[in-house]
Amino acid sequence: MLRxxxxxxxxxxxxxxxxxxxxxxxxxxxxxYDMAALKATLDTGEAGPDALTHPSxxxxxxxxxxxxxxxxxxxxxxxxxxxxxxPMAERVGFVTAFHRVLRxxxxxxxxxxxxxxxxxxVARMEIATMLAAVHPRTVTVAAGSMSCDHRVNGRRxxxxxxxxxxxxxxxxxxxxxxxxxxxxxxxxxxGNAVVVDLPPSAPLSAAFVCHELIAxxxxxxxxxxxxxxxxxREVVPEWLASPDLDDxxxxxxxxxxxxxxxxxLAAR
Numbered sequence: 001m002l003r004x005x006x007x008x009x010x011x012x013x014x015x016x017x018x019x020x021x022x023x024x025x026x027x028x029x030x031x032x033y034d035m036a037a038l039k040a041t042l043d044t045g046e047a048g049p050d051a052l053t054h055p056s057x058x059x060x061x062x063x064x065x066x067x068x069x070x071x072x073x074x075x076x077x078x079x080x081x082x083x084x085x086x087p088m089a090e091r092v093g094f095v096t097a098f099h100r101v102l103r104x105x106x107x108x109x110x111x112x113x114x115x116x117x118x119x120x121x122v123a124r125m126e127i128a129t130m131l132a133a134v135h136p137r138t139v140t141v142a143a144g145s146m147s148c149d150h151r152v153n154g155r156r157x158x159x160x161x162x163x164x165x166x167x168x169x170x171x172x173x174x175x176x177x178x179x180x181x182x183x184x185x186x187x188x189x190x191g192n193a194v195v196v197d198l199p200p201s202a203p204l205s206a207a208f209v210c211h212e213l214i215a216x217x218x219x220x221x222x223x224x225x226x227x228x229x230x231x232x233r234e235v236v237p238e239w240l241a242s243p244d245l246d247d248x249x250x251x252x253x254x255x256x257x258x259x260x261x262x263x264x265l266a267a268r
Contacts, residue, residue: 002052003059003112005207007229008215009068010075011222016062019043020229022204025117027056058115061203064228069195069235072226073244076166076193079223084163084191086221091189092143097217098185099134105213106131112205113177130181142186163191165246168239170232172251173199176206183249184214184225193224195245197235232256 006013021042028035038054041047051057064072102109106127113123132138147160167187171179176199184194198206210227218225228235232252239245250257 002057003204003208005059005204005211005227006062007064007068008210008225008227009064009072010079010226011215011218011224013211014068016068016229017065018045018063019060020063020200020203021060022058022116022202023054023056024058024115026115058112059204059207061198061200061207061229063200064230066234066238069228069230069238070242072195072228073166073168073239073242075223076195076226077244079221080163080165080191080193083188083193083221083224086191088143088146091191092139094217095134095139095185095189096136098213099131099136099139101213101217102127102134102181103131109177109205109208112208116202116205126175126178130178133182134185139189142189146190161190166193166195166244167247167249168235168245169194169196169249170235170251171196171199171206173201176202177209179251180206180209184210187249188214188218188225192247195226196228197232198227198229200229200231203229 007016008014019042021039023035023039035056038047038051038056042051042057042060109127110120110123113126114120118126145161147158149159150157169180169183169187171177171183180196184196187194196206196210198210207227207229210225215222215225215227236248236250236256239248
């Protein structure tokens, strides 16, 4: 079955400006020239319709346009306040539901990770770590840290953590699905809106997590979540210049991250 994921803009699928296709890495190793040619002709739109039925093709993810990326940030900004006011118990329920659906569909995710080139043992370890990160016991501890109430010398001291607002997430290229789960799920549960930029170099497993696991669980508040796919060199400058973004989670080369940080400080 060919998995095909469009751009997810403010919770709604939209046509992109092209596709990134993924062929099974095992087949790439056995027939590198044939598989590279297949991917290249598909990515450039030069392949015929029969190419989409090739048995080595696993899936495709739409590339997003600059306009879609702006729309995603605007939707996140507009709808985050309502999501932030949702009771904590309901947002914790979102994480619990995500843990349940991830556990139920972990074999699908395993197949996609292996197709992307993760060794089976490594992929199983990644999924086990994802499940631990969103386990109900983990969530209980995290939710308890959102507020604390103390009485000192007859005075009440209450500390309450509030959402930051709109968060942009750039997952790691070599572990996109795992870093997505670690970051996006808990960030959403804290009351923030999240816009994800999937790495075009390996977007398939992360797109599966976004489209099939996270988005369906946000019914009624789906506008606070977007999953796009574009080169990071285009996305980071757009995000840094946008008034609709409050934070960036960036997984990647430290030099590029430090450069982005310097740009933020210089702009203030």
